[in-house]
Amino acid sequence: MAGRQSPQSESTRTGTQSIERVVGMLRVVASRGRRGMRIGEIAATSGLPQSTCARMLARLEIEGLVDRDAATRKYFLGPLLHELGLLARPRYRLSELCDGALHRLADLTQDTLYLSERSGMEAVCTNRALGDYPIKAMPLDIGIRRPLGVGAGGLSMLCAMPEAEAEAIIQANGHRYEKFASFTADFLRDAVAQGRERGYSFLDSAVTPGTGAIGMAFPKDNPVGAISIAAISGRLGPERRENMVRELRSEVRRIEAALLGRPSSARASEDD
Known part of the structure; x- marks a missing residue:
């Protein structure tokens, strides 16, 4: 039949x-x-x-x-x-590759640094470095998985993707976002649009009241990971945030160069 x-x-x-x-x-x-x-x-x-x-x-x-x-x-x-x-052999050993960048940024900013790796429609925290500032944003455990967009690292990956791909992920994860404080699909669409315009993601009191984070994904257009800096909101004012973004961009360019197997010229071109 x-x-x-x-x-x-x-x-x-x-x-x-x-x-x-x-x-x-x-x-x-x-x-x-x-x-x-x-x-x-x-x-x-x-x-x-x-x-x-x-x-x-x-x-x-x-x-x-x-x-x-x-x-x-x-x-x-x-x-x-x-x-x-x-026994697994990942294509990129991102945790090892990014460890130096995380610690350099933690020493410089004194705040908390995270590495997030993309896993389908989720972001997984795979490494972190803690700065010396006595008041810290709530630490995120290594191994924690969250829908892409929850947290500055996952949000920056959505910002770096083609618009159609990012929208498909937001729609598919829509029901999951509502379990995270103020997150909704519409909130994330606005956050992605702002992140594309800025060149980095920024969340303030979206997951945990009184704390914020900035994030930057790599490589461009096909992100496999992101580095984010988390701090109490008072340490993320516009001027300091721009200084942090400058340093973060420099480290991300080094990582992208390492992934492509070429010498880094991040410092020479960080203001491009």
């Missing part, structure tokens, strides 16, 4: 859906970084029934893909993922 799927194609579709569901579950657990999540939070975030989550998590725990703390009843990413990660 026309339009009827064969048993093999039906099995393939079901198998693909199962893989997607497992990967989605792992992304949900990873979204809290090292803080872990209880099953009720996992069900609410994933949109799956709690009974389904319980069955999946039980199997993933047996396989070593998640780990459950008996005292807190929280789930964490499991040991097998760590073991597999040791």
Whole structure:
């Protein structure tokens, strides 16, 4: 009969859906970084029934893909993922490549520096450096995943993308933004437009009241990562912010040159 799927194609579709569901579950657990999540939070975030989550998590725990703390009843990413990660060979070792830039900027600004890497429609914090200023913006744990646009690093990546691609991501993540303070799809569209005009992203009290951040993505037009500087709002006035942006742009150009395997001329052209 026309339009009827064969048993093999039906099995393939079901198998693909199962893989997607497992990967989605792992992304949900990873979204809290090292803080872990209880099953009720996992069900609410994933949109799956709690009974389904319980069955999946039980199997993933047996396989070593998640780990459950008996005292807190929280789930964490499991040991097998760590073991597999040791064998992975990323195209760019951005965390190592950007480490010097993060620490130079932390020493210069005395504020908190983050490296965010793009993972599909999310940004993952993969490195950070803490400056010496005694009052800090709330530290973001390494490994935390957030929808692109939440945080200055992810927002700067949206600003650097072609408009159609950025809009598609904003639409797809629309329901997720509402879990983050004042974020909405329309708020992000305005923030992206402003970031494109400035040449960097800027958020003030958008995620955490009283704190702000600036961010810059790299490389241009096809961002794989971003560096952001977070501080209390009082340290991000217009004049100081422009000075920070100048230094940030210089470091980002060095990183872009390293990714392309060519000598950096960032200092010579930083005012272009």
